[in-house]
Amino acid sequence: MSSKSVKLGIVGLGRWARVLTRAAGKSEKLEIACGFSRSQEKRDAYQNDCNIACADSMEELLANPEIKGIILTVPNEQHLPVAEQVARAGKHIYTEKPIANTLENGLQIEALQHRYGIQVMVGHSARLLKGTRMIKAAIDSGEIGRVSLIEANFSNERALELTPDTWRWYRDKAPGGPLSQLATHQFDALHYLGGEIEEVVSMAARLSPVGAEVDDQSLTLMRFKSGAVAYVGSCWTSPGIYSIRLFGQKGLMHYELDFSTWDTPDKLHETSELYIQRGKNGFSKREILTIPPGDMFQDELEMFAEVCAGGNGCELSAANGNVAVAVVYAALRSIENNGAAVKLQDIFDDAQANIETPQVNFI
Amino acid sequence: MSSKSVKLGIVGLGRWARVLTRAAGKSEKLEIACGFSRSQEKRDAYQNDCNIACADSMEELLANPEIKGIILTVPNEQHLPVAEQVARAGKHIYTEKPIANTLENGLQIEALQHRYGIQVMVGHSARLLKGTRMIKAAIDSGEIGRVSLIEANFSNERALELTPDTWRWYRDKAPGGPLSQLATHQFDALHYLGGEIEEVVSMAARLSPVGAEVDDQSLTLMRFKSGAVAYVGSCWTSPGIYSIRLFGQKGLMHYELDFSTWDTPDKLHETSELYIQRGKNGFSKREILTIPPGDMFQDELEMFAEVCAGGNGCELSAANGNVAVAVVYAALRSIENNGAAVKLQDIFDDAQANIETPQVNFI
Numbered sequence: 001m002s003s004k005s006v007k008l009g010i011v012g013l014g015r016w017a018r019v020l021t022r023a024a025g026k027s028e029k030l031e032i033a034c035g036f037s038r039s040q041e042k043r044d045a046y047q048n049d050c051n052i053a054c055a056d057s058m059e060e061l062l063a064n065p066e067i068k069g070i071i072l073t074v075p076n077e078q079h080l081p082v083a084e085q086v087a088r089a090g091k092h093i094y095t096e097k098p099i100a101n102t103l104e105n106g107l108q109i110e111a112l113q114h115r116y117g118i119q120v121m122v123g124h125s126a127r128l129l130k131g132t133r134m135i136k137a138a139i140d141s142g143e144i145g146r147v148s149l150i151e152a153n154f155s156n157e158r159a160l161e162l163t164p165d166t167w168r169w170y171r172d173k174a175p176g177g178p179l180s181q182l183a184t185h186q187f188d189a190l191h192y193l194g195g196e197i198e199e200v201v202s203m204a205a206r207l208s209p210v211g212a213e214v215d216d217q218s219l220t221l222m223r224f225k226s227g228a229v230a231y232v233g234s235c236w237t238s239p240g241i242y243s244i245r246l247f248g249q250k251g252l253m254h255y256e257l258d259f260s261t262w263d264t265p266d267k268l269h270e271t272s273e274l275y276i277q278r279g280k281n282g283f284s285k286r287e288i289l290t291i292p293p294g295d296m297f298q299d300e301l302e303m304f305a306e307v308c309a310g311g312n313g314c315e316l317s318a319a320n321g322n323v324a325v326a327v328v329y330a331a332l333r334s335i336e337n338n339g340a341a342v343k344l345q346d347i348f349d350d351a352q353a354n355i356e357t358p359q360v361n362f363i
Numbered sequence: 364m365s366s367k368s369v370k371l372g373i374v375g376l377g378r379w380a381r382v383l384t385r386a387a388g389k390s391e392k393l394e395i396a397c398g399f400s401r402s403q404e405k406r407d408a409y410q411n412d413c414n415i416a417c418a419d420s421m422e423e424l425l426a427n428p429e430i431k432g433i434i435l436t437v438p439n440e441q442h443l444p445v446a447e448q449v450a451r452a453g454k455h456i457y458t459e460k461p462i463a464n465t466l467e468n469g470l471q472i473e474a475l476q477h478r479y480g481i482q483v484m485v486g487h488s489a490r491l492l493k494g495t496r497m498i499k500a501a502i503d504s505g506e507i508g509r510v511s512l513i514e515a516n517f518s519n520e521r522a523l524e525l526t527p528d529t530w531r532w533y534r535d536k537a538p539g540g541p542l543s544q545l546a547t548h549q550f551d552a553l554h555y556l557g558g559e560i561e562e563v564v565s566m567a568a569r570l571s572p573v574g575a576e577v578d579d580q581s582l583t584l585m586r587f588k589s590g591a592v593a594y595v596g597s598c599w600t601s602p603g604i605y606s607i608r609l610f611g612q613k614g615l616m617h618y619e620l621d622f623s624t625w626d627t628p629d630k631l632h633e634t635s636e637l638y639i640q641r642g643k644n645g646f647s648k649r650e651i652l653t654i655p656p657g658d659m660f661q662d663e664l665e666m667f668a669e670v671c672a673g674g675n676g677c678e679l680s681a682a683n684g685n686v687a688v689a690v691v692y693a694a695l696r697s698i699e700n701n702g703a704a705v706k707l708q709d710i711f712d713d714a715q716a717n718i719e720t721p722q723v724n725f726i
Contacts (some may be wrong), residue, residue, distance in 0.1 A: 125416040147582055148570050149598040155610060198639065201566055201702040203584045205592045209510050209612065217512055217592050221566045221582045221702075229568045229580050231594050235512040238610035239640045247518060247601035249572065277602045339564040339584075350626065 001274075006030045006305040009067045009091075011058070011082060012074035013037040013046040016096060019263055020071060021050045023297035032071070037340045042072045056286055058082075062089035067095060068308035071301075075111040076101040080109055083120065087112040092306040092311075093120045098184060098328075099321035103351040106325050110318035119307045121300075121314055122321030124188040125265075126242075131255040131274045132189055134289060135246055138276065139193065142356035144248030150230040150246045151188040154178075156259065159216035159236035169212045176204055176335070178234035179229050180328050186232045187222075187327040189232035191320060193246065196225040199341045202331035207237055220331045223341075265295045326351070369393045369668040372454075374421070374445060375437035376400040376409040379459060382626055383434060384413045386660035387495060393668035395434070399424045421445075425452035434664075439464040446472050446722045450479040455674075457484045457667045461547060461691075462684035466714040469688050473681035482670045484663075484677055487551040488543065488628075489605075493658040494618040494637045495552055497652060498609055501639070504523055507611030511594040513557055514608045517541075519622060521577035522571050522599035533576045533613040539567055539698070541597035542581035543691050549595045550585075552688040554683060556609060559588040562704045565694035583694045586704075590705035600640030603674075615640045628658045689714070 007022070010032050011016055019253045024032045035046050035054045043054040055061035061070070062085070069092035074082050079100045086093050093112070094302035099122045100106040113120050126132065138144045159177065160169065167173040174181055192196055205217040205295070216236035223229050240259040246252065269291040303314050312357070323344070329351070330342040371387070371397050373380055380398070398409050398417045418424035424433070425448070432455035433563040433714040437445055442463045449456050456475070456634070462485045463469040469706070476483055489495065496651045501507045521531065522540065530536040537544055542565070553558055566581040579599035586592050621634035632654040640649045666677050692714070693705040 003598075023510045090680060130524055146570065146572070146600075147516075148568075148600045149582070149596060151514070151596055153514065153595075153608075155512075155615075157612075160612060189464055200566060202582075203564055203586065203592060203704075205511075205586065205590055207509065207590050209509070217513070219584045219592055219594055221564075221584065223566065223568065227570050229566060229582055231514075231582055231596055233512060233514055235610040237509075237511045237612050239615045239642060241615060241640070245516075247598040249520075249600050252604060277604070279602060337703075339697065339702045339704040340700075341566075 005051040006068055006308045007066045007252060008069050008071055009034045009036065009061050009064070011036045011061070011074065012072060013042040016073045017046065018072065020297055020301065021052065023295060024301050026295065026298050027302055028193040029302045033067055033088070034061055034064060037315070039271060042334060043255045052308065058085060062086065062091065066115070068092060069304060070316045071304070072096060077362070080105040082340050083109050084111060087116040087118050087315055090116065090118060092118050092304070092308045094123060095120065096123045097321065098325050099318060100325070102346065103322060103325045103329055104355050105320070105354060107351055109230030110322055113318060119311065119313050120318040121304050121307055121316050123300055124185065124321060124324065125296040125300050126185045126191050127192040127316070128299045129257070130269060130291050130294040131257065132193070132244065132270055134274060134291065135244065135253050135255060136251060138251070139248070142251060143251060144246070144276070147194060147246060147248050147279045149228065149247040151160055152230070153233045153241055153243050154182040154186050155233070155235040155238055156182065156239060156240040157236070159212060159214070161189050162208065162210055162212040162214070169214060171213050171215070174214050176218055176317050176328065176332055177215040178236040179204065179215070179220070179331055183218050183232045183234040184324050184328050188320065188324040189244065190222065190230050190232065191323050194224045194226065194228050194230055197323065197327060197344050198223045198225050198345050200327055200330035200334055201339055202334040203339060209237070218331070219325070222327070251277065265297055266293055269293050369431055369671045370396040370429045371432050371434055371671070372397045372424050372427070373434040374399050374400065374424070374438065375435060376405040377438045378550040378576060380409065381412065382435065383608040383660055383664065384415065387597050387664050388659060389658065389661050392665045392667055396430060397424055397427060399452070410558055414461050419699055421448060423683070425449065431455060432667060441466040443472055446483065448474060449479050450475040453479060453481060455482045455484070455667070455671045458487060459486045460684065461688050462681060463688070466685060466688045466710065467718050470714055470718060471684045473685055474720040475679065479538065482674065482676050483681040484679050484719055485681060486663055487531045487548065487684060488588065488663050489548045489657040490552050490555040490679070491662045492620070493555070493605065493632060493654050493657040494620065494635055496617060497637060497654065498607065499556055501614070501616060502611070506614060507609070507616060507639070508613030509533070510557060510589070510591045510611050512591065512610040513553050515553055515593070515659060516596045516604055516606050517545040517549050518596070518598040518601050519545065520577060520599070520601060522577070524571070525571065525573055525575040526578070530637040532577060534576045538576050538649070539581055539691065539695055540649050542567065542578070542583070542694055545580050546583060546597040547687050547691050551683065552607065552662070553585065553593050553595065554686050555678070557587045557589065557591050557593055558705050560584045560686065560690060561588050562706050563690055563693035564702055564704050565697040566702060567698045572600070573613055581694070585690070594631060613641065628660055632656050
């Protein structure tokens, strides 16, 4: 470990903490120096599995002056209270996606930055996928011309396996089903590729063969401020897929990857495909592009190390994390209103009003 | 040519008549025996190019008792008057897609069948693509399980080349742009794959770099009576693509073909791709399926020969042709109403009312 590496703490020591700890172990730029969970059992298991010391209390972890930032992998509804505690201690925050369980909480987390002079980063790792970066580079260089339409899909078979004792069974716990669980990742990726989002139209369906009450099909249309448009589909009752197709005036790019290797991102490039089709017609003129190896989890943690070292924000910002949540809210409102287009700004305005005058739930 | 082959006439002798005449020439089951166009010049050119005699008048063509059916490749707004003339002569009708320029006309063409005891067939050839047939076979055999979501796209660069002297420049001539020109083919294909369509939500955008007044991006969501859902995207400002992806509970199928070989369908299988992905995750577990050679134009003409020989309808029916037009109408109404879902039955009811009490245009 380099002496220049940034020391981080991690709170919430479940499965995901191990994925990130493994990614951190490959980096010279950061070191996870200390963990914490309220559960003694989890602390012991993590310390044993990962060979990283654990603090006995949150206070002890936050009192360590060497630790510049804290990684949160706690459940979504704990993001706000834990983030407040971390921010008060003057540490930067990395929180897993979504930024919070509600947009109101997400906006309050975003506000911690100004109040406590810290930065909040959200782990929307999908935008760091090498294929997605290559598409963005082709947009920025002008290679594929003005972006017209983006189509994305993120699907898996989760709803085929739901049981009433899992939280995803319930409509209020997983609103929109794959909308809030999968599509939201694509909302962030498309926000990255297409720019500011203006309005949203959405449709949902429930085809569950097991009788779950949650919706299991999600289809969302978006209009960007640029005038371009997009579709995000998510099916919770089929084999897994993650894909992005982008139509530009000079080229079309298609990216598809094997979600089964998501937890081992250094293998993703081996089972991904990216092609560009230039000129008029020509499926047969497609050019397959080579995707370099990458590790989106290592990349995002190194991004967080830079945030901690420099005190500046990054593209995986709280504000962008809140946009992804706001699109979910807009989609839910559109579904309730029989497909009517919903402006993203209205969603933000309503959430802000709710923070000032709290109520149960505005969806 | 077999003595059993069915003799057909063809009316409207432009480019498309030649594509169909070439396909007919490969079949033992039918023979295009006579052509007609109001233009002497076109009759001469067709007779010269295709070595097929032309009648001097529509009456002469229709008086020929050997001719059992007439192929119409006249402009869309002429479908109804010409079809009426053909039906009165007791001949079966094959008309190019769309069935008519308006749903009202389409329904009146459909009604000719009962009134004159003839059959009307609509050339929605895309549903005869071998890849589409293979997807349908996988649905029908139960191989991919219950259908949840279908995603389709049909795009090309037409809007990049528009000029004010072409009809596609104008919003009233090509309503919805690629919606009525390209997406409508996918509406028929998805009606074939997903069954009866219940409601439609749609969004459009105009990104034309040349200043055309027509929309050039079309995104439509559909809900089937089965509960399954679908998306059809069409971009008029990008390289060409035709694709269908279908999510079933046991498998996912993806089909993509090279539109640049559309007019030579016997080459389509060489530049198409179809894969099936079975089980949970597994882009890497995709199985590439071999698409056999085919010729959708020959297939549809042979289907028409059977209609003429037996007097029974076929799946490329007037009723199905009207569904594709009705989805376009529903999408246009949804766009006008800011994304609100539109029931297909309401569109049919309104069109029927318009026929009984005509007005200018109900869209």
